[in-house]
Amino acid sequence: MRYSGFNVIKQALSGHKGWGPAWRDVTPKESYDYVIIGGGGHGLATAYYLAKQFKQSRIAVLEKGWIGGGNVGRNTTIIRSNYLLDGNQPFYEFSLQLWEGLEQELNYNAMVSQRGILNLIHSDAQRDAFIRRGNAMILHGADAELLSTRQILRRYPFLNVNNARFPIQGGLAQHRGGTVRHDAVAWGYARAADQCGVDIIQNCEVTGFRIENGTCLGVETTQGFIGTKKVAACVAGSSSRLMALAGMRLPIESHVLQAFVSEGLKPVLPGVITFGAGHFYCSQSDKGGLVFGGDIDGYNSYAQRGNLPVVEDVCEGGMAIFPMLGRARLLRMWGGIMDMSMDGSPIIDKTHIDGLYFNGGWCYGGFKATPASGYVYAHLLATDTPHHTAAAYRFDRFAKGRMIDEKGVGNQPNLH
């Protein structure tokens, strides 16, 4: 049934009996045209756009657990396109544009909320870098505004400007940035893909690839062999584990990124704010929780949990700019496994194995990329040519010296 205010009221008056399942539970067919591994945001979005935009059919999404149980359900829900480099900016701007029409496209309210994102500036060098970035954004057709400290204080009067160790000298704002209800993204794409006939198969783990003379014929799974023309890997933090089954080594390390939420509070933070002299970024969810995070723990990990030093470091950053946070309480901390790439930018490319495609290396930037990642991956799968906004995300860019390194820290994944 279509989602609408009218139907909500109609159902309310008839005891909500009419709502059907958001997506079907299906058992896998023997073969598909496309098998997408990974029922996270990117995998479900890929399936949706393959079916809807590129008119493909016989599509299956295989998820080893429950859909949306990975990073799409454990991130800090921020969307933005404030990227600097040519290889990245158009892609993330494309993603932001897809976010802007997402709810109507999916008929699902994912609460895309363009409340703005603000990066604080604390030094002249940082200002120079942010001006360069802001200009790059505008040249690529994105929005950016340089704010003075006075302008910032108007929106965030409680910011610690004068008493701070690193005084705030201004900020770079992207007003079209904001937040999205993360779980709803996975559910919305799942429901829409399901309505396009995509088979979403939960609790179906890929245990191997069937590869014969350089061609991938299908995948072995915990629910048996599934044959297919094209296999699309889309498993973020588990990328290295999965691709090892195809004998591949990746320019990726898996790291744990912790995220935090406070108890519910009445509105205090209108937008997303990022501390430039420490490791802290924060927004407030519609339920009232302050959602915040900082750096990755910094060591390879497949455990979805971190340790105290980073928790303390993040809270130090929070107290540095919001000294009122002291009496707010941290409610819950959790970790996600980040597929940290060697230059901090993703890979969306064919592999050297025919019929096997790869999407990964998202670092901690995967959530905001969800719509575009799905769209351009679907483009690559359907047409075997990269989408123009993602042409730089190639495997061979490292060997050829064409890295896309926003942070400029090189082949040190835990620094990106």
Next chain:
Amino acid sequence: MLIHHPLLGPRDASEFVYKGDAALIHRPDWQSEDAQAQFADYGYLRDNPAGPLRELWFHEQGDRSWLVVTRDTTSHEITSVELASDVARREARAT
């Protein structure tokens, strides 16, 4: 986390700086035929196993030793810690 430093005993991991896979000890020969390809693999490709991993930690807030720590990336259990210089010498001779 606690890292059992071979000389100093258990020390909080927050005293250390992490670099990554201890394979970085094995820097390719700059004069070999396919040196550039070898350096690209060395610099960019990782096993990134879910399980035991030999990795490099620098005791920056301690004795400035680089250590090779064998740690399970799924449980964080540490099974061995050695001075990287010992490992480097041993494995350089081995090859």
Next chain:
Amino acid sequence: MTGVNRLDGGLIDRTKPMRFTFDGIGFTGFEGDTLASALLANDVRLMGRSFKYHRPRGPMTSGSEEPNALVALRSGARKEPNTRATTAELFAGLSATSQNRWPSLRWDAMAVNDRLSQFFAAGFYYKTFMWPAAFWEKVYEPIIRRAAGLGTLSHEPDPDSYDKGFLHCDLLVIGTGPSGLMAALTAARAGADVIIADEDFLPGGRLSAETHMIEGQSGAAWAAASVAELQALPNVRVMTRSTVIGAFDHGIYGVVERVSDHLKEPFAGKPRQILWRVYSKRAILAAGATERPIVFENNDRPGIMLASAVRAYVNRWAVTPARQVAIFTNNDDGHRTARDLAAKGVDVTAVIDTRLDAPTSADYQVIAGGVVVQTWGRLGLTQIEVRTPKGESLRIPCGALGVSGGWNPNVHLTCHQGARPVWNDTIAAFVPGNSLPPGLIPTGAADGAFSTYEALSSGQKAAHVALSDLGIPHKVSDLPEAEDAPVNITPFWHVASAKRAWVDQQNDVTAKDVQLAHQENFVSVEHLKRYTTLGMATDQGKTSNTAGLAIMADIAGKSIPEVGTTMFRPPYTPTAIGVLAGRARDEDFRPIRKTPSHVWAEEQGAVFVEVGMWLRAQWFPKPGETHWRQSVDREVLQTRKSVGICDVTTLGKIDVQGTDAAAFLNKVYCNGFAQLPVGRTRYGLMLREDAIAMDDGTAARLAEDHFVVTTTTANAVPVYRHMEFVRQCLFPDMDVQLISTTEAWAQFAVAGPKSRALLQQIIDPPFDISNDAFPFMACAEITVTGGLRARLFRISFSGELAFEIAVPTRYGDALMRRMMDVGAGFDVVAYGTEALSVMRIEKGHAAGNELNGTTTALNLGMGRMVSKKKDAIGSTLSEREGLTEGDALKLVGLKPVDPDHNVPAGAHLMTKGATVSAANDQGYVTSACFSPNLGCHIGLAYLKSGDSRMGEIIRLVSPLTGVDHDVEVVSAHFVDPKGERLRA
């Protein structure tokens, strides 16, 4: 006796009455009360409103698992939203206010949501508010946000301070109930270093809330005696008001001690709370268990609480929540509450037991096989309706209803490293599973051992296991006598007919919502939680998760473990963000590093700037100078005209010694050092292995086997780390030793045509610094001012004839003063980082903005420096095609065509005539300044094929700052391109 509901006995101090206020109304309680017990004593049951429907709520529990009785404690900057009245320790003058209601707690306008509840079913917001699209941010979301949330922050800086601390022990015991105390006593008597912590301010756990006897004395008395024994031992630390918030890797636990929360405010200089990082060899989880409710129609009215909570209020705080109390239970433990109430003379109007074979009683009526099907009382319970097995319905008056659905072991900490609990049918609850955090031993009720005797014996056993692991000898001693009642329970989760029956009371998740989630295929526990928000409230589902699972299992026709297990993440209870940050806030956020001339610079009224951790003099304003540019221009012009002095101590200095020192530098620098003669200095460019410039600096050869290497201020630490990596991991057989000497030497740049003349006044004869004796790039160890050891380098960042002179840091201040004195005759000027930057830009020297982590030697115009004849870090990968393309970015200088225009850093460059777009982007400005020597703004920039575009007029655009004009591409060496000055 104050408080109409106050009974006799209890563990409160009636000699210490305390006044407090709730919503402005004054009450009196006693020391030992919590806010909740004191309010109940005064017949106040209504303490809060629920999150979504704003339903009136009172306390459901007597502990930290409380979902309902959340208040704002204190006021002003010390206001603490969402504070549990059930754990807030009463103190004289306490003031609390209710939350999430308007205009008042009794009359809350938002309670209209309750009337409209059928429209607000689980996930309704995913299905609507989509049209028109623009309305979300403008209309719908603001309304939702205002309605949501619970308490409000003060918007003022937290006036209190927080400490962090570190503790080490053989054994950490979590919880001071019978099993915890028994474990601690056993380990402590054996001589182990023991820390025992409890979140409560009164040790004893459930013993404080029960009437159990241990060895003929009351459980509470036994607990007090045990704690006294422990406190007397030197190897034991007893920590009350201390919550173990998380179990982290390798036996590290986070413990938050609330040092001052029971005081009106902390004593001067003392923290409000302390975050302890506890390093334990073994830990024993004795966190007890939490009772869980039964789900029935309107089961959330003030006065309906857990039977164990009623018992705790009666026994520990001598308070009955009402004069008439009924009990609704599915197990024997509920009857214990009825007995304790009756014993205190409270009217037990009925015990409704879902079991047909319920035990009977002479003191009160027991309705075996009955269930509660409805309740009444808008702001507080007045009566309940019970359906008997025969199907008849009875109305029973009661102001409070104690509900017992069985007990859940507090397994939370066992889950913190990913372990999932397992289902135990005997107690119908989840117990600790496998793969627990290494070294953590669950015991007592936390491990499903519910009787007092079991708790004592399992606590002792756990201690024995830990002691054996640690190799500490111990002997088995007798256990105290205690009750050992079996757990008799017949699982009963919810009254099937019930719809508006609350599963998660804080988040207003009802049985109906769980039904809807199932209908829409949100069946797995993860989907159930996320879709309905079950268990996501401030209590993290401590009282609701199991019931939610049970109801879903019921609907889905599965067993509870099939639906899923409960999963808990840190912290155990919500934790003040302030204590996690500790002292690191405001100016103490990070340490401050000061230069040797800092005191002198302050005396000169210097303006300081943060450079990393350093505070450096940015410029030195003179009287009459109203704009920083006036000061900076003066400093630059005067330096280039006569002589200027700048403190450059912040540059990293690394002492490199050993017979392989030169060979080592050949590896870390892309250019060669083997041939550098002793007494000479050379510029060095350091690459990362990926061929990107990491840092640049100089290496001075003081002896065959001794170099002093300088790094940029920002990279001193990473460069040292990198050099140690190269030394220890890549070339471990080289004889080379590294050590940082950054701070051992105060170093000053003395620049300008008169720098030599000035230094000749300082340097001890006969040392000759004439151009012949001490040419450009020379270095030497010398003495100054009559014998003080010093180092002299003839290097120049400014492009002038210049030296850098270093003395032991303690003399830096004096040397600065001396040079300024003797320099007076040479028109000396002190210059800061701004003038330093202007002069290096005028000279075209790269700095941080140019070494931005993406630039190669080629980009810097130093491609030829990368020696092909030797192996150096980064040399091989520098040959990759992507880094050697013809149109690679090259460092150039820029001058505005119109001298009044500026050249802002961060601006982008377009070919003249080309449309302004990313596609036509030719490069960007890295550094810029006003050059007082050229009389116009200048900039350094990376420009495609820049080296072959000298003289070209290009378009500089900065749409962000509204700049768009023409600039000329020129050599980056604006001043003295031939370098004659610095060789003079």
Next chain:
Amino acid sequence: MHDLRAITPLGRSEPVVEVHGTVTMTEVTDVALASVAARRGREPETLAALERVLGDAPPAPGCLGGKTLTAFWMGPDLWMIEAPNDTHEDLAAQLAALSSGAMSVTEQTDAWCRFDLTGERLADVFERLCAANIRAFQGGEAVRTTIHHLGCYILCRTPAHMSVIGARSSAGSLHHALRTALVSAL
């Protein structure tokens, strides 16, 4: 003799001394420091030379030792030597002269600031400052760790006399951190 006047790490002409409860905190400025690293393959000569200087074998990892002069372990084959400044202002040169190129000596005197805490209940103070297990110290321990983001050496001369040695440039921040902990813990 040169005529430049030294200032202390805290920027004063005289060392700062403070008393907090049972503990006295003193800024120590009269000690010369030099690091000694054994050249590769010449460790035995270095050990012998140091033994002559210290009147005792160089301290083991994590330890402070020495009789005629004191020293503490900094790293593998690396020690810091302490000596009275008035007699050893050029300690580095004196040490370098002891062995013909067997060891790399570096002057360290002014790279550091040092605060000595003497008195009762020092463990109560240090447990608020660093992760080292100070309560277990009996004298002779030397650990490097962090105090409020500052790398420091903590030397236990006796359980009632601890030295904290930190980077000279951040002496103010270190002193502030120590004072805060003293007030808070005592």
